[in-house]
Amino acid sequence: MAIVSSTDPVLSSFLFYATVVILKMMFMSFATAFYRLTKKVFSNPEDCKGFERSGKRLTPVMNDADVERVRRCHLNDLENIVPFVLIGLLYTLTGPDLYLAKLHFRIFTGARILHTLAYLIPIRQPVRGVAFFVGVLTTISMAVAVLKNANF
Amino acid sequence: MAIVSSTDPVLSSFLFYATVVILKMMFMSFATAFYRLTKKVFSNPEDCKGFERSGKRLTPVMNDADVERVRRCHLNDLENIVPFVLIGLLYTLTGPDLYLAKLHFRIFTGARILHTLAYLIPIRQPVRGVAFFVGVLTTISMAVAVLKNANF
Amino acid sequence: MAIVSSTDPVLSSFLFYATVVILKMMFMSFATAFYRLTKKVFSNPEDCKGFERSGKRLTPVMNDADVERVRRCHLNDLENIVPFVLIGLLYTLTGPDLYLAKLHFRIFTGARILHTLAYLIPIRQPVRGVAFFVGVLTTISMAVAVLKNANF
Numbered sequence: 135m136a137i138v139s140s141t142d143p144v145l146s147s148f149l150f151y152a153t154v155v156i157l158k159m160m161f162m163s164f165a166t167a168f169y170r171l172t173k174k175v176f177s178n179p180e181d182c183k184g185f186e187r188s189g190k191r192l193t194p195v196m197n198d199a200d201v202e203r204v205r206r207c208h209l210n211d212l213e214n215i216v217p218f219v220l221i222g223l224l225y226t227l228t229g230p231d232l233y234l235a236k237l238h239f240r241i242f243t244g245a246r247i248l249h250t251l252a253y254l255i256p257i258r259q260p261v262r263g264v265a266f267f268v269g270v271l272t273t274i275s276m277a278v279a280v281l282k283n284a285n286f
Numbered sequence: 287m288a289i290v291s292s293t294d295p296v297l298s299s300f301l302f303y304a305t306v307v308i309l310k311m312m313f314m315s316f317a318t319a320f321y322r323l324t325k326k327v328f329s330n331p332e333d334c335k336g337f338e339r340s341g342k343r344l345t346p347v348m349n350d351a352d353v354e355r356v357r358r359c360h361l362n363d364l365e366n367i368v369p370f371v372l373i374g375l376l377y378t379l380t381g382p383d384l385y386l387a388k389l390h391f392r393i394f395t396g397a398r399i400l401h402t403l404a405y406l407i408p409i410r411q412p413v414r415g416v417a418f419f420v421g422v423l424t425t426i427s428m429a430v431a432v433l434k435n436a437n438f
Numbered sequence: 439m440a441i442v443s444s445t446d447p448v449l450s451s452f453l454f455y456a457t458v459v460i461l462k463m464m465f466m467s468f469a470t471a472f473y474r475l476t477k478k479v480f481s482n483p484e485d486c487k488g489f490e491r492s493g494k495r496l497t498p499v500m501n502d503a504d505v506e507r508v509r510r511c512h513l514n515d516l517e518n519i520v521p522f523v524l525i526g527l528l529y530t531l532t533g534p535d536l537y538l539a540k541l542h543f544r545i546f547t548g549a550r551i552l553h554t555l556a557y558l559i560p561i562r563q564p565v566r567g568v569a570f571f572v573g574v575l576t577t578i579s580m581a582v583a584v585l586k587n588a589n590f
Binding site for chain 3: 349358361364365366368372373376380409411412418426429432436437438
């Protein structure tokens with residue numbers, strides 16, 4: 135018996151939200167590149183070279199506030215979005231209720247988009263903290279559902 | 287022909303161990319938060335604000351020894367647990383022997399729990415180094431099994 | 439109806455390329471360890487201890503140029519290879535054309551191997567930048583294909 139089929143509505147929904155949050159995570163690379171290029175802040179000597187103007191040498195900078203803020207947000211995405219997609223895929227494989235599954239996917243996606251906005255604008259705390267926590271709880275809730283279908 | 291079914295014992299076992307190591311990885315966020323809150327060590331100005339007491343201003347701190355130790359452990363988890371779950375899922379899709387599969391899942395899970403304990407307590411080397419290496423070898427062993435079933 | 443079978447040629451090909459890029463990513467740990475051990479550059483006091491010779495104490499070093507370069511490359515892999523494998527797996531589940539799928543897998547794998555070489559040798563820019571960008575575009579192209587098969 136197949137556990138997922140190409141017409142499985144939970145999988146179909148997971149495909150959407152998982153792809154959206156991964157694309158959101160990848161967007162952080164472009165945000166980093168934007169600040170690096172506009173502020174001429176690079177980590178590698180070979181990156182500096184192409185942006186030197188006559189008479190002005192560039193050296194690697196590791197502590198630019200804007201670049202580091204985007205990088206912390208990107209790392210936080212890796213720490214939270216990757217677990218969501220992995221646990222979410224295992225959760226999809228266990229054949230959950232469609233309504234409940236969509237609820238998990240949507241809450242997580244909303245929470246992480248809010249988290250990014252709160253980090254980049256920035257919005258005052260505890261907005262970012264709450265968004266982070268809601269995302270974690272959603273993933274843990276799916277993890278519990280997976281464990282109920284697992285066998286050590 | 288279905289490659290995995292909801293009653294596949296290898297998948298059922300993988301669901302358990304993959305979820306356990308991902309939850310362990312997510313626990314590092316809470317360990318970081320614990321040190322940040324108890325030591326009042328934050329990376330962002332907006333995080334500092336909520337914890338300022340009258341007459342005492344907080345500024346972002348990037349080099350607290352306890353916080354950075356937990357963060358190194360968390361990054362090491364990302365570098366090792368994510369590959370394990372990804373390779374492990376591909377390995378599960380290839381229909382491996384149940385006994386061998388469980389052996390891989392259990393050794394990896396044990397090794398990474400030991401790695402975290404060795405990092406956070408900390409335990410003297412080479413305990414953490416050995417735990418790291420055992421985890422890597424387990425993942426590579428599954429990767430070799432996947433490659434045998436792959437076709438470039 | 440099964441969405442993937444053990445004899446599915448797209449899955450079979452994905453198993454190969456996904457495993458290759460994950461192993462490449464894991465190789466960065468060994469590159470880091472190589473520099474740490476040969477240059478005696480460690481982040482943890484307990485790591486320093488085993489390498490102290492009589493009369494010479496070692497202290498943690500956080501800013502060694504070689505080690506940090508490898509670590510930046512490793513983090514860039516996490517930010518790009520993990521999304522590729524996750525999106526690639528979802529893409530494989532949607533039953534894409536074999537020729538197109540292999541094209542995506544091969545371009546990405548080639549781009550990331552070039553990216554690593556460009557980072558570690560290092561090769562002058564814009565080689566690394568172009569390799570990074572090709573990898574991102576390949577993943578986005580698969581993401582678009584997944585979204586066409588998804589249902590929010």
